[in-house]
Amino acid sequence: MVQAAVTTLGFDADDTLWQNEQFFRYTEGRFLDLLTDFGDRATLSSGLFAVEKRNIPVYGFGIKGFVLSMMETALEVSAGRLDPSVIAGVLTMGREMLNHPVELLPEVRETLEALAERYPLILITKGDLFDQERKLTASGLAELFHAVEIVSEKSASTYARVFAARGDGADKGLMVGNSLRSDILPALEAGAFAVHIPHDLTWTYEQVEEPIDHPRLFIESHIRKVAEIVESINGNAGSFRG
Numbered sequence: 001m002v003q004a005a006v007t008t009l010g011f012d013a014d015d016t017l018w019q020n021e022q023f024f025r026y027t028e029g030r031f032l033d034l035l036t037d038f039g040d041r042a043t044l045s046s047g048l049f050a051v052e053k054r055n056i057p058v059y060g061f062g063i064k065g066f067v068l069s070m071m072e073t074a075l076e077v078s079a080g081r082l083d084p085s086v087i088a089g090v091l092t093m094g095r096e097m098l099n100h101p102v103e104l105l106p107e108v109r110e111t112l113e114a115l116a117e118r119y120p121l122i123l124i125t126k127g128d129l130f131d132q133e134r135k136l137t138a139s140g141l142a143e144l145f146h147a148v149e150i151v152s153e154k155s156a157s158t159y160a161r162v163f164a165a166r167g168d169g170a171d172k173g174l175m176v177g178n179s180l181r182s183d184i185l186p187a188l189e190a191g192a193f194a195v196h197i198p199h200d201l202t203w204t205y206e207q208v209e210e211p212i213d214h215p216r217l218f219i220e221s222h223i224r225k226v227a228e229i230v231e232s233i234n235g236n237a238g239s240f241r242g
């Protein structure tokens with residue numbers, strides 16, 4: 001008897017199920033508008049990214065860390081000669097991001113509803129616990145998930161642990177996400193299958209330079225394709241040993 005190769009499906013949330021990066025880009029644009037006295041946009045933008053990267057080990061991922069990094073960047077580039085209204089502006093922008101309605105990507109609900117009838121679905125997302133819980137509730141998708149894992153970092157050991165605890169181990173897990181760095185590479189490393197669904201907007205931090213070639217990797221333009229992929233894997237279970 002050939003046993004199904006995939007029994008548990010993991011899903012990233014930001015820019016896989018709902019829009020996220022576009023709000024960061026929009027806010028960054030407004031932030032740069034406040035700093036026109038202190039440099040050109042490209043330089044200020046790469047300065048902000050350097051501060052964000054430096055702060056990830058301290059603040060983790062998410063909007064609150066982004067707000068603190070914007071403040072730090074503003075103080076740095078202005079050498080402290082900053083009008084307090086800039087700080088007030090940054091706080092307002094952060095609050096707006098934290099209150100922004102959740103905007104699902106096309107066909108996400110239908111796709112998850114159909115898949116949830118056949119497989120346990122696990123939401124695996126990193127970032128700020130409070131904000132991710134808010135977005136999940138606002139998305140109306142919470143009931144479709146068998147389990148929700150909000151983690152501080154997505155590494156191979158994260159996927160190994162989550163698929164062991166919530167499923168039948170990583171080699172019978174499949175991870176769906178938009179980020180090569182956070183969703184795809186570490187899931188493959190853990191031994192899972194992975195479906196990369198690129199989003200038009202992906203944060204520089206999440207990008208990977210080298211193309212990835214892996215027998216367990218699928219690249220699709222739309223989340224609706226996930227059901228077909230799982231069926232193709234499970235229909236050919238014997239031939240997938242990668």
Ligand SMILES: [Mg+2]
Pocket residue numbers: 012013014015016177178179
């Ligand atoms: Mg994502």
